Amino acid sequence: MNDTIVAISTPKGFGGIGVVRLSGPTTFFIGQKVFSAAVEKPRTVYSGYIFNPDTKERIDTGIAIYFKAPHSYTGEDVFELQMHGGVKNLELVVKVLIQLGARLAERGEFTKRAFLNGKLDLIEAEAIIELIEAKTEKALGVASGRLFGGISDKIFEIKKRLLYTISAIEGAIDFPFDVETLNADELEKQINGVLNLVKSLLSTYKAGKRIEGGVKVVIAGRANVGKSTLLNALLKFDRAIVSEIPGTTRDTVEEMIDFFGIPVRLIDTAGVRETKDVIEALGKERSVKAIREGDIILFMFDASEMLTAEDRKFAKLTDGKDRIIVLNKTDLPAKLTIKELKNLFNNEDIIQISALKKKGIEVLEQIIYNKILPQEIESSLITTEREKNCLEDAVRHLEKAKELVGSGGDELVSEELKETITLLGILTGEEVSTEILDTIFSRFCIGK
Ligand SMILES: Nc1nc2c(ncn2[C@@H]2O[C@H](COP(=O)(O)OP(=O)(O)O)[C@@H](O)[C@H]2O)c(=O)[nH]1
Ligand SMILES: [Mg+2]
Numbered sequence: 165m166n167d168t169i170v171a172i173s174t175p176k177g178f179g180g181i182g183v184v185r186l187s188g189p190t191t192f193f194i195g196q197k198v199f200s201a202a203v204e205k206p207r208t209v210y211s212g213y214i215f216n217p218d219t220k221e222r223i224d225t226g227i228a229i230y231f232k233a234p235h236s237y238t239g240e241d242v243f244e245l246q247m248h249g250g251v252k253n254l255e256l257v258v259k260v261l262i263q264l265g266a267r268l269a270e271r272g273e274f275t276k277r278a279f280l281n282g283k284l285d286l287i288e289a290e291a292i293i294e295l296i297e298a299k300t301e302k303a304l305g306v307a308s309g310r311l312f313g314g315i316s317d318k319i320f321e322i323k324k325r326l327l328y329t330i331s332a333i334e335g336a337i338d339f340p341f342d343v344e345t346l347n348a349d350e351l352e353k354q355i356n357g358v359l360n361l362v363k364s365l366l367s368t369y370k371a372g373k374r375i376e377g378g379v380k381v382v383i384a385g386r387a388n389v390g391k392s393t394l395l396n397a398l399l400k401f402d403r404a405i406v407s408e409i410p411g412t413t414r415d416t417v418e419e420m421i422d423f424f425g426i427p428v429r430l431i432d433t434a435g436v437r438e439t440k441d442v443i444e445a446l447g448k449e450r451s452v453k454a455i456r457e458g459d460i461i462l463f464m465f466d467a468s469e470m471l472t473a474e475d476r477k478f479a480k481l482t483d484g485k486d487r488i489i490v491l492n493k494t495d496l497p498a499k500l501t502i503k504e505l506k507n508l509f510n511n512e513d514i515i516q517i518s519a520l521k522k523k524g525i526e527v528l529e530q531i532i533y534n535k536i537l538p539q540e541i542e543s544s545l546i547t548t549e550r551e552k553n554c555l556e557d558a559v560r561h562l563e564k565a566k567e568l569v570g571s572g573g574d575e576l577v578s579e580e581l582k583e584t585i586t587l588l589g590i591l592t593g594e595e596v597s598t599e600i601l602d603t604i605f606s607r608f609c610i611g612k
Contacts, residue, residue, distance in 0.1 A: 184257050207231060294307035299422065378420070380429045399419055561580045
C-alpha cells in the first residue's frame, strides 16, 4: 500500500455535497496542493477553494479535512475534499489529483486498506456493504449489528475458550506432573460448550441470508388460477396484466417489496401450458426456472374448477420446494374443495383466498412471513455463504475432537481444536487468502 488512491466517494449524480477522498502516503502533499487554505492540523475543518495548481484555474469552493495515520478510516493518511455535488467538478478534481500522482481507487479499496490495517475485521468489512445495500430496515438492523461487532465478539469468545482448552491439554502433555490434567469428561464438556456456540451461530444463517439477501417468493400454478391477481393483491397496486384469456402473462413479472422488513422479490410466472406459441413457451421455460430458484412457492389452485392434468404437472414441479398451497376463487361455487387438496397435500399449509375480492390475503401474508422466518430472529446473524462454510467446517473439526476424547490421543484432540481456530481466523479474516479478499471487496463500489 505504498501508493496513494483517490476516488469520488459520493454517488454519481447531482446533489448538495460531493466528496473526493485520498488515502495513502502522499495524501497530504497532494491534497494540500489543490486546496487554497493551509490545512495545518488534522481532524480540523478548513474552508477554501479547490484549484488546479498547474493552471491556477479555480474549480470549486469547499472544505478540507485531513486525518493523520493511523487515526483514519483506512488507517493511512486520508484527505477529504467536500465540494458541491456535481459530476464534472468532482471528476475534474480527481483528474487533477491523478496528475499529481494519485491513482484511481479500485472498488472497495478504502475499506480493503482499513481491513489490512486492522481497523476492522472481515465480518465488519462485509457488514459495511450490507449496510450500504440494505433494502429494508430489518436488513439494516442486521448489517449494523454485524458492523458493531455482534458476530466478531462471539467468534472472539469461542476462540478464547478453545485456546484455554488447548493450553490445558498441552500443558498436561508437556508437564504431566505440574499441571492438573483435564479428565475426559471435563474435556468433552468444554468441547461441547464450544460446539453449541458454533452451532447456534450457524443456525442464524437462513434468517440472516434471507433478511440481508432477500427472498424469492414465486407464484406458480396453471393458467387462469389467479396468479397475476394475487400478485397485484400482494403488491397492493395493479402491476401484472390480469385477463380472462388463459396464458396472458407471457413472461415472469417480478417486483421487489419490503415485506414486513424482509426484502421479497415476488415473481409471477406464466402458466406451463402445452402450446406452440413461441412466446408462451419461452415464458414457460422461465417459470420452470423461477420455480426451481424460488425460496418459497405459492402454489395456486382454482376452487371453481376441477383439478386438471396441468395442476398435477405443477404439483410435480413444486414438489420438494418450500411451498404454500393456495386455493383461490373461493368466492365462486366450489368444484375443488379444501378437503380434496388436503388429500393431495398432506401436512402442507393450505390456505383459502379470493385474490379478486382480497379475502384471506392478510392470513396468507402471515403464513408467508412465518415460512420465511420460522423462528424469532436473534440479534447477531451470519449472512454469507463464506461464513456458513467456515462454521460448518469448524463443527466437523469439533465433532472429530469430541470423538477423539478418551482415546488416549490428546494431541490429536488438540490438533482438531487448532484447526477450528484456524477456520475462525479465516472467518474474521486473519488468515484469509488474497483471492477471497479480492472477491469480497470487488462487491463494493468505487470510493468505499
Ligand atoms: N371470482 C374470482 N375470479 C378471480 C379470482 N382471482 C382471479 N380471478 C379471475 O380469474 C381470471 C384469471 O386471473 P389471472 O390473475 O390472470 O390468472 P393467471 O393466469 O393465473 O395469472 C381473471 O379473470 C381474474 O379476474 C378470485 O379470487 N375470484
Ligand atoms: Mg397471469
